[in-house]
Amino acid sequence: MRVQIKMEDKEKSFIQKVAERSAQNIYACYQCGRCSAGCPFAFEMDILPNQIIRLVQLGQEEEVSGSKAVYLCASCFTCHSRCPKGIDIARIAEAIREITEPKGQDHFGPDDVPLKWAKDLPQQAYVAVFKKFSK
Amino acid sequence: MKVHYYPGCTLKEKAVNLEETTVKAMKILGVDLKEPEGWTCCGAEFPLSEEKISGLAAPARILRQVESEGGDKVTTTCAFCYNVLKRTNYALLNDPLKHKRINAFLKDDIKIDHETKDKSTGFDPYHGDVSVVHLLEFLRDEVGFSKIKAKIKRDLSGLKVAAYYGCRLLRPYSEVLMDKPDDPSIFEEFVESLGAQVVDFPFRQECCGSYISVSEPDVAAEASYRILRSAILGGADIMVLSCPLCYYNLDRRQGLIKDKFLEFSGFPVLYFTQLLAWALGEKISTLGFNDHYFNPRTVLEKVVKSEVAQ
Numbered sequence: 001m002r003v004q005i006k007m008e009d010k011e012k013s014f015i016q017k018v019a020e021r022s023a024q025n026i027y028a029c030y031q032c033g034r035c036s037a038g039c040p041f042a043f044e045m046d047i048l049p050n051q052i053i054r055l056v057q058l059g060q061e062e063e064v065s066g067s068k069a070v071y072l073c074a075s076c077f078t079c080h081s082r083c084p085k086g087i088d089i090a091r092i093a094e095a096i097r098e099i100t101e102p103k104g105q106d107h108f109g110p111d112d113v114p115l116k117w118a119k120d121l122p123q124q125a126y127v128a129v130f131k132k133f134s135k
Numbered sequence: 136m137k138v139h140y141y142p143g144c145t146l147k148e149k150a151v152n153l154e155e156t157t158v159k160a161m162k163i164l165g166v167d168l169k170e171p172e173g174w175t176c177c178g179a180e181f182p183l184s185e186e187k188i189s190g191l192a193a194p195a196r197i198l199r200q201v202e203s204e205g206g207d208k209v210t211t212t213c214a215f216c217y218n219v220l221k222r223t224n225y226a227l228l229n230d231p232l233k234h235k236r237i238n239a240f241l242k243d244d245i246k247i248d249h250e251t252k253d254k255s256t257g258f259d260p261y262h263g264d265v266s267v268v269h270l271l272e273f274l275r276d277e278v279g280f281s282k283i284k285a286k287i288k289r290d291l292s293g294l295k296v297a298a299y300y301g302c303r304l305l306r307p308y309s310e311v312l313m314d315k316p317d318d319p320s321i322f323e324e325f326v327e328s329l330g331a332q333v334v335d336f337p338f339r340q341e342c343c344g345s346y347i348s349v350s351e352p353d354v355a356a357e358a359s360y361r362i363l364r365s366a367i368l369g370g371a372d373i374m375v376l377s378c379p380l381c382y383y384n385l386d387r388r389q390g391l392i393k394d395k396f397l398e399f400s401g402f403p404v405l406y407f408t409q410l411l412a413w414a415l416g417e418k419i420s421t422l423g424f425n426d427h428y429f430n431p432r433t434v435l436e437k438v439v440k441s442e443v444a445q
């Protein structure tokens with residue numbers, strides 16, 4: 001993965017916000033990659049979970065906001081259960097979604113539900129997806 | 136035997152086959168299920184952000200209601216509800232700030248005495264003391280698997296079952312942990328108590344796709360397919376599970392899975408209570424199999440010869 005990191009881009013407030021909202025020590029990650037290795041949706045992600053953490057550590061807010069990886073997180077906690085430092089990567093993903101989603105916009109809202117599934121979906125799927133991906 | 140039972144919103148509508156077979160099976164086992172009065176949706180997802188404490192009000196209210204009805208325990212079959220309720224208790228017990236904020240919500244809920252306009256009378260904070268037990272735990276610890284074994288009316292010895300846990304029954308391990316993380320066995324012990332055989336399959340704890348099946352159906356279909364394929368390769372005849380969303384992803388979405396993965400030709404997936412109710416003698420036509428995309432009936436009748444309860 002080629003990312004140009006400029007120290008002028010380092011958003012200290014971004015790191016702090018993510019750390020506060022997720023109640024996680026972002027700097028504890030030493031990039032072992034176990035989270036990415038176990039993540040069931042890593043195959044579809046543009047930036048892997050451990051890479052997301054690295055970008056947050058370096059304060060690269062723009063890179064992280066542009067990624068679709070956090071919208072592929074199903075909160076299954078495989079990452080957290082595999083992390084040797086006990087970091088809750090799912091919480092970090094949630095914090096990133098909250099911080100980077102433009103105000104008033106749904107990443108995935110009621111209008112985005114394909115009509116063919118609409119009648120069939122279990123209630124908990126609706127509640128969960130809107131809770132996670134819409135304002 | 137009486138126990139508080141929290142069905143959750145999905146069981147009353149989309150997962151009626153889980154709800155009805157639970158009630159039927161518990162009746163046979165002599166367990167009276169009592170729903171807490173005025174229960175609401177639990178919120179489906181435990182809020183992961185420190186900013187979203189209000190999402191804990193609904194599950195806390197449900198637990199508080201159970202407590203006020205004299206219950207020290209509430210059982211549930213939906214993995215989402217189990218996860219949310221259990222984690223809510225953990226938050227109340229371990230995080231003083233959350234305890235304070237959640238109880239502030241609960242306090243606002245109680246009826247005002249219109250004479251004195253005094254809201255503060257009679258408010259007891261809820262501390263997180265109601266135990267949340269999954270029905271499998273309840274069956275193991277309160278009813279006893281041996282008692283179930285004694286009441287089995289069909290010979291399931293030829294049936295090979297893949298017991299699928301998914302994620303929300305177990306993780307995060309420090310808070311939920313229905314069973315040992317490295318090698319959970321409660322679901323397998325349950326299957327064996329019915330007289331059926333258990334198959335080992337490495338994808339039993341993997342995520343089926345969960346709510347991603349709404350926003351990214353193709354990605355979730357791949358996640359679900361891997362689990363089904365693993366069960367098939369393990370030699371299973373059927374899969375049992377305990378979550379309406381897993382059921383939706385692993386059964387109701389089989390049409391989409393077939394389109395993407397041409398070698399897949401369908402596989403029976405059922406709720407563990409459907410299998411339990413059937414094993415306890417309920418007629419196969421009453422188990423809600425018509426709701427399934429892949430009706431398990433033919434496979435079950437092929438493997439277990441007699442329809443008539445022995």
